[in-house]
Amino acid sequence: MLVAKHQNTIDNAVKANHERTFYAHYPEHPKAYGDEAHAIGMQSYQQMLNKPFKQLLQTGETGWTGEEVSPYSGEVLGVTYPEFAVKDLIEKATEAGKSWAKVPAAERAAALAETLDRIKDHFFDIANATMHTTGQSYMMSFQASGPHANDRALEAIAAGYHELTRYPENLLWEKPMGKVSVKLSKSFRAIPKGIGVVIGCSTFPVWNSLPGMYADLITGNPVIVKPHPRAILPIAIAVSCIQQALQDNGYNPDICQLAPDSTEHLITKELCEDPAVKLIDYTGGSAFGEYVESLKGKTAFTEKAGVNSIILDSVKDLDAVIQNLAFSISLYSGQMCTAPQNFFIPEHGIQTSNGLVSFNDVVQKFKEAVEALVNNPKMGAGTLGAVQNEQTLQRAKDAQMLGGKVVLAGQTINNEEFSKARMFTPTILEVTSADNKIYEQELFGPIVLIVKTKDTQHSVQLAKQMALKHGAITCGAYTTDPAVKAEITEEMNSVFTPVSFNLTGFIWVNQHAAFSDFHVTGGNPAGNASFTNQEFILKRFVWVGNRELAE
């Protein structure tokens, strides 16, 4: 029944995965969900505060934990979550996995599509929960944790369905041997690898978790979701929707369990090192990411730190470019893994349609554009969002002491709606190409470095070195010269970094669209996995072919 309901959705998503033109199953505009949705979601969110989260279909908790604080209000959310013994989680996952592994691919895909529709009904409470844990603006919270995350999940389901149905399940192999032939009945089975663990981060608790969760599930593996202790609520709502939809349709909800823990007693390593855990998806800092990648007998999918570059060579309309970049660095205060950090600008300046603009003038324009944006009462607070945690805030405050010339000093600004919001505007530093100690590190948060280079070739070489040594998820470049464009493409692609050229207007380098853009290439130190290429799916199961003499 679910197959009939969702097969079109799956088929369209498979097609979209291959065509890679614009496609969205879940509209990104809040209005598409009805006039009441916003208010209902807000109410629903508020009703969750200051009480135990009991919507999960998991039992046997050993205690309750919760330490979330809103970056907007500075207040604790007061939601507590059940804690479970790792052994208990593993046992339940193992048991639930047995029957899930036997569900045919089409049924599995349909059941998972149904869970996404259930999540859709809670997009607005998830948006509020995301806002008040991550510090994202309301609109970003809605889109990133709602339609965009669901679309990336559907993308993973479709990619999995495509791979699982690539070969015929049963076939007759007949080898002619002169007058006779040898006949074998063959059957191909996609055997799931084992329990998956998905480790969430505090800035994109849903968007970064759903792809791995659904990739595990579509390929028949049970999954345990280990959220960041400071950003549990958004994914807890999503997991409770998944569990409810599974149970309502006759599946064991334990194939998707939540494993909340606390900063004081983290269970991540205990989970990862359990012998039954075979798959680990991780988003976060590089040190823990490298630990995950080093675990023997596990398949790891990581998104770690990186240093994203912007290469400025020549432009048509400098103001349009500067506007676009000012927005890019301000968006969510640089707390996106796709946010640009290092801006490479030649010392002789930038060629524009109106002639050469000097290096200093470009820097000045950039400074002014950022100032104008963050101080714009209609734009500033909504673009910046809030800073997720104190560490990031401190890093931003300390940025002026990194060295180089302070072009723009970050500062606390007021948020009219939330007077206690943890806000800090971007700091812009100007450094020389010799200051690699400064720009060779990920400065997560609202910190931008302008690196003065000899020329564009020099800029490209530095950006390439950064990607090779420290990883890069994306790169923005501006040039009107086809030869320069070809060179930038060649050089950055050679270190497995995608380039976005000449973005202006309502599209930013930070954005990666489901069904079209691979998020992280997997080829440089920024991460070994990619949303959602085939490897992201195929590494989660093993093809096994059985044969029998056919008579």
Add this chain to the structure above:
Amino acid sequence: MLVAKHQNTIDNAVKANHERTFYAHYPEHPKAYGDEAHAIGMQSYQQMLNKPFKQLLQTGETGWTGEEVSPYSGEVLGVTYPEFAVKDLIEKATEAGKSWAKVPAAERAAALAETLDRIKDHFFDIANATMHTTGQSYMMSFQASGPHANDRALEAIAAGYHELTRYPENLLWEKPMGKVSVKLSKSFRAIPKGIGVVIGCSTFPVWNSLPGMYADLITGNPVIVKPHPRAILPIAIAVSCIQQALQDNGYNPDICQLAPDSTEHLITKELCEDPAVKLIDYTGGSAFGEYVESLKGKTAFTEKAGVNSIILDSVKDLDAVIQNLAFSISLYSGQMCTAPQNFFIPEHGIQTSNGLVSFNDVVQKFKEAVEALVNNPKMGAGTLGAVQNEQTLQRAKDAQMLGGKVVLAGQTINNEEFSKARMFTPTILEVTSADNKIYEQELFGPIVLIVKTKDTQHSVQLAKQMALKHGAITCGAYTTDPAVKAEITEEMNSVFTPVSFNLTGFIWVNQHAAFSDFHVTGGNPAGNASFTNQEFILKRFVWVGNRELAE
């Protein structure tokens, strides 16, 4: 031009890869290649003996090496091969790789198909070279190093071509934004990972090397082929064919280099550890395989040791089964990675259409069948082939001292054609299930263990444990009971081991057919790679998507 010539071949191979029914592009019967081919090949082989091998298009050798000895004649082949400095090989691969990476997928596939046709013209000299380095019989040498290897190479080319052409190269992405839309030109590029090294083995120097070589090449990577010092000639001929065909069609032959070395001065580790080497394909012992897998920053594809089991439960025609198994263990004296080693038989015997046959009677029949086969003047020598090296011979000779009861003692037998052939017939030992120290090891060569178990369930548990702990490439099972069949399938598949049921007649568990059977699943310790699943291809390149604002 080459695309027009070979596109049908590629398209048919892509189709065959997906349908997985019987398909062969290169006929396996020698007669298909004309009446003269055998004699020409023999002559061609003989003309290569006792001189330097100068057919490679590589220059700058630092010396000449060669230490091959025929397992049939006991004589040195006397062929010497050029040795190259690792630095030189890497530099040439890097340089040649630059232009090869830019060749479009369809052209690359066609050029590689052309190289296979060039190899085809040398199937018969390769057959002789294989026979006199590996000890395989002439027929196995012809098939395994000729048509079967070429088909597995074509399979890899087709799988690569399919993946490389999965997404449109260029497309327009248009996102509706109310009254306007945002347009991006996107292009997807498959960026090769870097230099590949393919490490050959002494028993299947061509069959085990071609898939990795062609998987590297189709995905745009240059490859360096490091053969086993005792089995260079077969793959040297193949590489020289590839180089010649490449050069004739305007490609740099250095994209496929041979790197011969000597037992005294192995260059394998130096090659593997070079920073420019990103891909390593390896066939051989587990210790070195684990070293290869542990190398940081490399993608490894391994086929290591394993312990293959036969589970005997119930049969229709016991004699037919025993005949089939006797042939399986005798074929190339157990020197195939797919050869069965451990035979699990319940202590109460085996149910047959003619009633229960006791354990001892089954063992006796097995013994008699092997004796009859190896002593059959028309069958014995041709089935057994020769033992490749002294270590394997010694292991076979020492087998009686392993413990257990000697059912059949292996012995030297005469080969009428080659009086000095290194021959040794299979040793059969009977052990108990408690003798796990004996049967828990790969006893490469003509050694078979019959393990007496409590019942079939016990047999299955032991076979499963062997696969889980030590790896298994295949498993044979005999049962007439559908419930038992289901249980064996479930249990062995859960440790990523394929099962072949009830094989009798002209099909053996040892055989894996191109375009249909995945060779090694990659899921247990027998190896982490599979000929040719999609992972075997996808891990060799990275998708990078570039974007540009479209106006």
